[in-house]
Amino acid sequence: MNWTAVKSIYLFEMTRFFRTITQSFISPVLSTSLYFVVFGAAIGSRIQEVEGVSYAAFIVPGLIMLSVITQSISNASFGIYFPKFIGTIFELLSAPVNFLEIVMGYVGAAATKALFIGVIILLTAFLFVDFEIQHPIAMVGFLVLTCISFALMGFIIGIWAGNFEQLQLVPLLIITPLVFLGGSFYSISMLPPVWQVISHFNPVVYLISGFRWSFFGTADVPIGLSLFAITGFTTLCLGVIWWIFKTGWRIRQ
Amino acid sequence: MPPIVEINALRKAYASGFEALKGVDLSIEEGEILALLGPNGAGKTTLISTVCGITTATSGAVSVGGHDTVRDFRAARSMIGLVPQEINLEPFEKVQNTVKFSRGLFGQTPDPALIEKILRQLSLWDKRDAQIRELSGGMKRRVLIAKALSHEPRVLFLDEPTAGVDVELRRDMWEIVAELKRDGVTIILTTHYIEEAEAIADRIGVIASGEILLVEDKDKLMARMGKKELEVQLSAPITAIPDSLASDALRLNEDGTALIYTYDTRSERTGITKLLAEVAAAGLTLRDVVTRQSSLEDIFVGLVHEGDAP
Structure with a gap:
């Protein structure tokens, strides 16, 4: 393993993040605060408790997931698309690194940024709502796994994208609906039976459910299944990236 | 001594069917400067890209320092520095950061003294903390060279290093190449300026339509042409x-x-x-x-x- 290269890519990407640190933090903190004001304080006060948890607290895990998933994808897809766009990818392709090292550098950095933001949102949430985390270790585990798996997916999108429009398209058309309909703001059990069944085809449901379980001990799907889903998703993404580098799809002529 | 770069029957056909390289054989000796002359579209860049791992060959083999560039890509690529034709740089990055990044990417531990030496050699030291977008075209090209040299390559590929560069900078570039040669670096440069090949190369290769037409000692060639x-x-x-x-x-x-x-x-x-x-x-x-x-x-x-x- 060329660990020096992994570290170099990682730090180089993180520098980009720190260069734009204000906007990186302000926007998620602001939007989360707005969500809490609207859903937590204004509307939430009229909503009864969900599974024994106040509505404002109930949406905390969902809100964190919403931001973390969006951030992981956009960070990672931009991170690899940008070198492709400006041409600096030549250096990556001619360096003595294999696909795993490239992925660890780029995806690692993208996941770290998303994790930072996830933590910031969690801290912001404490300012607005009163809640406790029942399974802190599981919570961190889910958060980290989510960051990594969606950063992997973002990396694939970044390689696939041929222009900036496509780069925005997948997150906008696929990910945002999946996350919103994945139970960020409600429990799946609140839906009519038909939609409950349909929801089980949404992979994000398993993530949010598992993550919420680590907060409150209640879940829409068994925790084991959640863990299985996220592990499976991570493996799938890794497999696709392995194939991309093996065939040179969209990166090597 | 075996050649430092050995290219055997290298073919490259693009997906469009265009055959950019039609069975290229080329041996490059350690420490020499080889100029590859050829018109646009001759296959110069494809040849370099294939050796460096940016393009995959359709068939044939390349070894650098005895290491196959596919099977043993780590060892082979560690020896190679590449200065591409296009100015591909991160616009918002600082000069020295991007050079340090290149060194790390090639698996070398940080060496501030070496980076300073390279930046000074290329007259970039005063600009080390400037963002790349603030630099002139010629300066950007120097940054590309600095990046390629940052991991101390034994073989340096310069893809049209002086295309679109003014006369003064071109002379500077030749000066730099001569200095690298003194340090024992093997240099392969592509150009379509005959004057350039005459000025700095030890051997001259002529490539056209994906084939090497001739490789000869510059002096012999010049004698023939003088x-x-x-x-x-x-x-x-x-x-x-x-x-x-x-x-x-x-x-x-x-x-x-x-x-x-x-x-x-x-x-x-x-x-x-x-x-x-x-x-x-x-x-x-x-x-x-x-x-x-x-x-x-x-x-x-x-x-x-x-x-x-x-």
Whole structure:
């Protein structure tokens, strides 16, 4: 393993993040605060408790997931698309690194940024709502796994994208609906039976459910299944990236 | 000593069906400067990209320092530095950060002293904390060279390093190349400036339509091309060269109206004065004198045209 290269890519990407640190933090903190004001304080006060948890607290895990998933994808897809766009990818392709090292550098950095933001949102949430985390270790585990798996997916999108429009398209058309309909703001059990069944085809449901379980001990799907889903998703993404580098799809002529 | 870069029967066909390389064989000796001359679209960049791992070959093999560039890509690529033709740089990054990044990417531990030496050598030290977008085109090209040198490569590929660069910077670039050669770096550069190949290369290769047409020592090539012809046109045709003039360098044209003398422009004595004196002494009357030089350009164009023929 060329660990020096992994570290170099990682730090180089993180520098980009720190260069734009204000906007990186302000926007998620602001939007989360707005969500809490609207859903937590204004509307939430009229909503009864969900599974024994106040509505404002109930949406905390969902809100964190919403931001973390969006951030992981956009960070990672931009991170690899940008070198492709400006041409600096030549250096990556001619360096003595294999696909795993490239992925660890780029995806690692993208996941770290998303994790930072996830933590910031969690801290912001404490300012607005009163809640406790029942399974802190599981919570961190889910958060980290989510960051990594969606950063992997973002990396694939970044390689696939041929222009900036496509780069925005997948997150906008696929990910945002999946996350919103994945139970960020409600429990799946609140839906009519038909939609409950349909929801089980949404992979994000398993993530949010598992993550919420680590907060409150209640879940829409068994925790084991959640863990299985996220592990499976991570493996799938890794497999696709392995194939991309093996065939040179969209990166090597 | 085995060649440091060995290219065997390298072929590259793109998905469109276009065959950019048609079985290239090339050996490059350690420490030499090889200039690859060729028109646009000859396959120069594809050749370099394939050696460096940016493009995958359709068939054939490349080894660098004895390491196969596919099977043993880590060892092979560690030895290679690449300066691409296009100025591909992160616009918002600082000069020294991007150079340090390149060193790390190639698996080398940080060496601030070396980075400083390289930046000074390329007159970039004063600009080390400038963002790349603030630099001029020539400076950006230097940054690309600094990046390529940051991991101390044994083989350096320069893909048209002086394309679109002003005369002064071009001379600077040659200076830098000469200095690298003194450090023992093997350099392969592509260019379509014949003047450039003449100025810095040890050997010259000519490539056209994906094929290497010729690889020769520059001096030999230059000797071939440094020849000049002096045509001494006579007032009255003669049937044979007078004995007093007989020499290997002199021949008579077909209709006997002119003597053609071949000489080397670079030798100290061209023998022209002597020839003209002897011609006068032999009682021949001159009508006119014409000189002709075969240039690298002529040979180059000739070769490329042969390459074009079906």
